[in-house]
Amino acid sequence: MVHALRYGDGNLQNEARYQYDSLGRRTHKQVEIEGTLTTTQFLWQGLRLLQETCGGGQQLYIYEPDSYAPLARVDRTDGGKPSLYYFHTDQIGTPLEVTSAQGDLVWQARYKAWGDVERFEVQSVEQHLRFQGQYFDAETGLHYNTFRYYDPGVGRFTTQDPIGLLGGDNLYQYAVNPTGWVDPLGLSNNPISNTPLGETLAPVSARTGKTYQGQQIFKITGKTTIDGVKFKPGDYYYMDGMHKDHIETFSSKNASKGVFNLDGKYNAEKSARAAKRIGSGC
Incomplete structure (x- = not known):
């Protein structure tokens, strides 16, 4: 405006x-x-x-x-x-x-x-x-x-989501629940936005409109690095639906790129268990 x-x-x-x-x-x-x-x-x-x-x-x-x-x-x-x-x-x-x-x-x-x-x-x-x-x-x-x-x-x-229908069919939605969710940038209701990990990912994240086990899948739209691991456009991630304390990341070819806690730290134990996991795609 x-x-x-x-x-x-x-x-x-x-x-x-x-x-x-x-x-x-x-x-x-x-x-x-x-x-x-x-x-x-x-x-x-x-x-x-x-x-x-x-x-x-x-x-x-x-x-x-x-x-x-x-x-x-x-x-x-x-x-x-x-x-x-x-x-x-x-x-x-x-x-x-x-x-x-x-x-x-x-x-x-x-x-x-x-x-x-x-x-x-x-x-x-x-x-x-x-x-x-x-x-x-x-x-x-x-x-x-x-x-x-x-x-x-x-x-x-007052205006539509800048990423259009990729963010879902409600183009004017603020957040799922204003008592527990925030959207500081006016871009998405990504549940990791208000975390150290979200500070890194939010500027290079976009909703895909797809979900995995009830969790939104976000694609990475720019180059970034999280605790030494490099990500590029086409990679994607989603939050763990059970504990909601970490995200799982994948390459554009659906290979695991590791598990990260919401403080932005690489979780070696969970990453080892997820190493052979095939992503759902975005």
């Missing part, structure tokens, strides 16, 4: 324009409300939002290791001293409260099932983060979700 208009009572309430870099990350947004133009710039660390700058103020985000769940935020205005805030999140990394360095509660919200804010209990500071990887845009009511926009009112993306 590059341009948005919002009307109320037949009148234009606000107008917004968005700019992105070559990787699809949003770098600027300009919002005009009643003739007043506000510009926000975004700086990224990989695919995680690192900093936003608006006017003379900056907000720097700190996250949990190998995650999109926020830990803290450092606010600074031109010439002023930095202010430190801490996030308090739920089981999937959604901010519930924000406290100051002195322990004062400065932001608190209650959510509906699919991430829409039901009400603010405390709102002494602005806080735009929602589900992991999502940024709330007040001008549209949507959540920017890296590669797509998400509508928390209906629990769906």
Whole structure:
């Protein structure tokens, strides 16, 4: 989305324009409300939002290791001293409260099932983060979700899955269950996405629309290396359906390439047992 208009009572309430870099990350947004133009710039660390700058103020985000769940935020205005805030999140990394360095509660919200804010209990500071990887845009009511926009009112993306029908027949689905699944990139509901292994595989993974023993099969679309093992386009993997603590990987010719734990480590014992296994294909 590059341009948005919002009307109320037949009148234009606000107008917004968005700019992105070559990787699809949003770098600027300009919002005009009643003739007043506000510009926000975004700086990224990989695919995680690192900093936003608006006017003379900056907000720097700190996250949990190998995650999109926020830990803290450092606010600074031109010439002023930095202010430190801490996030308090739920089981999937959604901010519930924000406290100051002195322990004062400065932001608190209650959510509906699919991430829409039901009400603010405390709102002494602005806080735009929602589900992991999502940024709330007040001008549209949507959540920017890296590669797509998400509508928390209906629990769906506003545009189709970039990989089309390869991701299944529901092209607008967010996640199977918002109480236990997240989709920081807006690309898939891959169950390994929020793990160290997912950090490596998510940028080079695509759903095939096929399953093995009830688990989705993902194909690898780019070159990558996991704990010393090299993978290339055409290789594929799926999660173990019983324990859900590791994935099995295969070459494009259906030969086993090893078993990996969700922390990204090669599992030698399980890989030895799977060495002669023939993949199901993708």
